[in-house]
Amino acid sequence: MRTLVDIPDGLIKGLADISATEKKSRAELIREAIAEYLQKHKPTTVAAFGLWKDRKVDGLAYQEQVRSEW
Template identity: 40%
Template sequence: MRTLVDIPDDDVRRLDDLAVKGNRSRAAEIREAVKRHLQDKGDLDWIARGAGYWANRDDIPDGVEYQRAMREDQDLGFEWPPRSSTPTS
């Protein structure tokens, strides 16, 4: 796909500098920038996959209570991180 985009002169100069340093074309630099932008902004599926991951944990009584205790350095009567029930060798 071809497109027409207005880019400020200072940004074009910076693109040209990057292109020269990388021995690439300006178009290649722009394609790379668009690709990275879409990777950074486009894929938020990892948030949905991780939502509720710790919801059924029974070794942490209450997440908010735990956070407050950690901030206030209080003893809630449970150990963190929990010790493994199986000995390590």
């Protein structure tokens, strides 16, 4: 997908320097930066919601049972 993004001149200059050094296109560097950002900010707790939805155990009863073992 193509998208338009306004990037300040200072960032474009820095991007051009890295592009020349690494011999990669600006577009490739931007894609890599976005992928790295998304990986770093990937939600982790959201994936845990609903893990017990198919279990036939009452959550509170299970919690009390496990804690009684302490």
